[in-house]
Amino acid sequence: MQISTKGKYAVRAILNIAHHPKETPVSLAAISKEEGISLLFLEQIFQSLRKGEIVRSLRGAHGGYVLARDPSDITIGEIVRLLEPPLYTSSCFSKHEAVDDCRIADSCLGFVLWKQLAELVDGFLDSITIADMVTQARPEVVYSLRVKSNRMLPEKARKETSPEPLEVV
């Protein structure tokens, strides 16, 4: 389970743009140089970001990219989802079935588990905006995340019949 460089690069690039004055376009060439990311790769990434309406492009000489919305209206989650495959793609099995489409999901514990995990991650990443990150010069102060009670219902009658065997097609 990893975040791809594509996702990380995208966040870095957007952060870079966000550090510039609101209306001055930033060229990919500049970002490439500053962040040490391949220009060609950036171009590919920015197509997704543009289509996802995270950035707007200004073509021509002295053109570049500009945030399409207010930094406080762009979340890390949005960016990451544009560039990563979804964390929660499918059932317990690889990819045989579409999301939420396993016909034995009701009796499947893994189903709930992975789905909860995906929602947790999305919730976290969606709770952080670009504005949050640029107004923060340094990260030292940044913390207040706390998981309160994250247990799976501990109190439940012990069941004795085996769960129906999970059949595979």
Place this chain on the structure above:
Amino acid sequence: MQISTKGKYAVRAILNIAHHPKETPVSLAAISKEEGISLLFLEQIFQSLRKGEIVRSLRGAHGGYVLARDPSDITIGEIVRLLEPPLYTSSCFSKHEAVDDCRIADSCLGFVLWKQLAELVDGFLDSITIADMVTQARPEVVYSLRVKSNRMLPEKARKETSPEPLEVV
């Protein structure tokens, strides 16, 4: 960002074993059949699980695997970490540097961001034990996860985004 099938299979397999009486070994052949997972692949996975002291092996006829510890002492996180590369491997860049080893980490926002994410995920997965999952016949009731404050800047009042207790009803 995905959980690999290896990790999912491992959890499924362990759950399968946990559903059997405490001291009866379960053979991989049986798990393979019931869960629809390649026997050869399972063997590979179980090497990791054994080294990680999640299971013990009993060789010979009627042998198989048995949980090495009490189900309430084995967390999903432990299992997953044995089979997945760590979520938080490195810096903002691909893999040029070791964990926590970036020399500009102090001034890097991404550093904190991805690290927090990794801790969130690990915290979640570590909070769920095998016992939690087997005492639960069905998943419908399963929830009580709550993220208290899931943002980076506490003083900034913003819209309430924290994931509602995820209802799986």
Place this chain on the structure above:
DNA sequence: AATAAACTTGACTTTTTTAGTCAGGTATCT
């Protein structure tokens, strides 16, 4: 002791995904 069930090991192959590249554009500013 012989047999057979079942685990053990390490290497191997195949498939899929990630990361990065390329060529040949189009739009816009000066």
Place this chain on the structure above:
DNA sequence: AGATACCTGACTAAAAAAGTCAAGTTTATT
């Protein structure tokens, strides 16, 4: 016009994930 910079889609190389294989070793049972 010329330079700058985005646009598009396909392409390739490298790495990781998923799955396989062969040749064992260990132990229960007969």
